[in-house]
Amino acid sequence: MKFDLRHLESFVAVAEELHFGRAAARLHLAQPALSQQILRLESSLGVDLLVRERRRTALSDVGRLFLVEARRTLEQARAAESVAERARRGELGRLRVGYHPTASSQPFLTALSAFERAVPDVELSLRELPMGVLGQPLHDDTVDVAFLSTLGDIDCGQPQLRMRTLASERFLLAAPTGHLLARHDDIALRDLKDETLVMLGRDVCAFWHDDLLAMCARGDCNPHSIRYVGGLGTQLTLVAAGLGVALVQESSKVVRSEGIDYLPVRDADRPVISAAMWRATDTSPTLTRFLDLLPEGTPGQRDEDGSPRPRSD
DSSP states (O other), X not given: OOOOHHHHHHHHXXXXXXXXXXXXXXXXXXXXXXXXXXXXXHHHHTSOOEEEOSSOEEEOHHHHHHHHHHHHHHHHHHHHHHHHHHHHTTSSEEEEEEEOTTSOHHHHHHHHHHHHHHOTTEEEEEEEOOTTOOSHHHHTTSOSEEEEEEESOOOOOOTTEEEEEEEEEOEEEEEETTOGGGGOSOOOGGGGTTSEXXXXXXXXXXXXXXXXXXXXXXXXXXXXXXXXXXXXXXXXHHHHTTSOBEEEETXXXXXXXXXXXXXXXXXXXXXXXXXXXXXXXXXXXXXXXXXXXXXXXXXXXXXEEOOOOTTTO
């Protein structure tokens, strides 16, 4: 194109004011400079847009037609500028969130809710991740941020990932309401040896299964029997139905409370660590906006290089 938006703005101002002096004042330009811009525009188009007479300025027939399109072009340019600015502020775009079903629900849900309220025009997609898979979805670029949980610390070390620890939870015993164990103020793992333990199968997550049984063994607890399930929801449903008890993290109370008593177990010593993880190279404004809404992390924790433990991916 042989002209730019400044020429169109100048023409629209003159066409609306039909007076070069008023149009120049409106644009904060000197009148000679405005006149030169209109002449350059007319020269580039090869037509006269204005009829100049001694005492008045009017639009030519071509000028009237051109004015419609000039206004439309300027309006579209302003819309494009607004889109770019909103995208720069993280108000437009998309955010792909992956999560473990065992990720601590409170910081996870609070952050999602706050983000959706703050930037409702961002496309927010959620994807449940298999337990045991930590950094791989970020490496594969299938998610932008992942809420993850594991037993014990999530090791750090890879510069391509960043991590923020959000919560450290203890295990509770989920027992059917009115269960005999609920009558005791002090429960230890060995008190579960005559119970049927409902737990996630090894095929769901090998290290979660193995670490949980190892914790039970340290507490001199060899369950009477084990019922394996494929998810936390089913685990709690069986407990509520009286088909066993389960060792679950504290935030499971948010998933289901009806028909279940949650009881502390003094020697359940393996913490459940929940964290957010993202790519260090991701400078997306939507991701930055989302991370600003995340809790600062557990006391003493800062964002750091993060990598999944070798056994987890």
